[in-house]
Amino acid sequence: MTKIPYLLFLFILFSCSSPNKELTITFENASGIVEGDPVVLNNQPIGKVTKVSLDEHYKVLVHIYLNKIDHLPQDSKFTIGAKDLLVRAIVVTPGKSKNRLTSSDRIIGIPPAKNQIDSSGTDFFEQFFESKPSENQDTILKELKELKQELRDLKKQTGMQ
Incomplete structure (x- = not known):
């Protein structure tokens, strides 16, 4: 009987943290992002792209799963960049907000600057x-x-x- 409250606590703990690990970012252009590409913060992988799709207005929806950080500030920036010479990535720049992102937040991704040097060439x-x-x-x-x-x-x- 003492195991039931413990199991209930674990269930609530895991069910509360899981939604914050899945985010959807809207981009005007996916710029070569595909399923499996990494999500990086300070050049360290923190997740991956799980799906790329289009919404009803033909904007690109990039679905990501964060396996290391599930408490990013709401004002964090998501940009399409490169992890290395051949691999595109979603580059995360953490914000300073005290509010945290949740899976229900609407996130608008930042396209790479047109004059930015693209390390993939x-x-x-x-x-x-x-x-x-x-x-x-x-x-x-x-x-x-x-x-x-x-x-x-x-x-x-x-x-x-």
Whole structure:
């Protein structure tokens, strides 16, 4: 008889925390996000994309499951980014609100900035193939010069010469 209150307590505990682990984020464009892509915070995986679908207005709904954090502030930001060179990810920037996100909250995702350097290289290739052939060479040279400068800056920041 003493086990019943204990089991009831465990059931309530797990049933209360579970809904906060499942969130749906609305994006105008999914930018290559697919089921199984990671959800990261400070470049550490905290969950994964469980489903990508469309709503009645053709906006992209990205369903995520958080396996490490289920108490994100309500003003947290969800952006499409990259975990590494080849893997897209939902990047979480925690907010400062005292209120916590729940599965019933309406979350609007932030698309990547158009001028943001895409570590997967897709923006460069999209720009390359959309431009005219004569513009391709100029585009390649410009991108290579920018990449070279970024590598120099990175070397300076890390102390590598």
